[in-house]
Amino acid sequence: EDKVVQSPLSLVVHEGDTVTLNCSYEVTNFRSLLWYKQEKKAPTFLFMLTSSGIEKKSGRLSSILDKKELFSILNITATQTGDSAVYLCAVSPPSGSRLTFGEGTQLTVNP
Amino acid sequence: EPEVTQTPSHQVTQMGQEVILRCVPISNHLYFYWYRQILGQKVEFLVSFYNNEISEKSEIFDDQFSVERPDGSNFTLKIRSTKLEDSAMYFCASSGLTGLNYEQYFGPGTRLTVT
Numbered sequence: 001e002d003k004v005v006q007s008p009l010s011l012v013v014h015e016g017d018t019v020t021l022n023c024s025y026e027v028t029n030f031r032s033l034l035w036y037k038q039e040k041k042a043p044t045f046l047f048m049l050t051s052s053g054i055e056k057k058s059g060r061l062s063s064i065l066d067k068k069e070l071f072s073i074l075n076i077t078a079t080q081t082g083d084s085a086v087y088l089c090a091v092s093p094p095s096g097s098r099l100t101f102g103e104g105t106q107l108t109v110n111p
Numbered sequence: 112e113p114e115v116t117q118t119p120s121h122q123v124t125q126m127g128q129e130v131i132l133r134c135v136p137i138s139n140h141l142y143f144y145w146y147r148q149i150l151g152q153k154v155e156f157l158v159s160f161y162n163n164e165i166s167e168k169s170e171i172f173d174d175q176f177s178v179e180r181p182d183g184s185n186f187t188l189k190i191r192s193t194k195l196e197d198s199a200m201y202f203c204a205s206s207g208l209t210g211l212n213y214e215q216y217f218g219p220g221t222r223l224t225v226t
Contacts, residue, residue: 043202
């Protein structure tokens with residue numbers, strides 16, 4: 001059974017801090033790893049990673065994949081209160097069909 | 112920016128009743144999905160749909176569930192006889208097929224409450 005494990009499950013920081021969220025996976029067939037941000041309702045897409053060692057960056061957020069060690073990290077620098085959300089990691093098989101999600105990391109950024 | 116839309120945002124139904132959840136995927140997307148998230152739990156895959164047929168389904172997606180694309184824009188999930196344990200947030204998602212682009216974009220969800 002495919003498995004995605006995120007850590008920590010919960011994190012509380014102050015505005016301006018840098019955070020690192022972790023995602024490890026054990027899947028039968030792997031094509032890509034995706035990060036989503038879930039605020040009140042819908043997961044909103046952040047990154048899709050398919051190749052090891054290539055950093056994807058969007059503003060203060062960045063992410064990288066290690067296919068040898070089967071994990072990914074999501075970094076957020078200079079956190080703001082608007083970054084408070086659940087961050088979800090998911091993996092996709094080669095067919096691109098079902099996503100298998102982790103439990104999520106609840107990030108709270110206090111002013 | 113194009114987005115996935117879902118209706119209703121909240122549906123309350125009695126056990127044993129049929130419900131239909133509706134989704135309008137992003138217009139040029141080819142793959143459609145349903146996921147659910149029981150309160151406090153992981154997002155779980157239910158079914159994927161491509162070219163007017165189910166391409167994959169999970170063990171959760173039993174005979175009580177069905178999906179349909181009744182016209183060129185809507186994508187529906189029907190639960191024939193709802194159970195208390197069907198109470199969850201149901202998300203529709205869609206993805207295009209641009210080269211190797213399989214990013215799935217999610218709708219805002221329908222909260223289903225079965226009483």
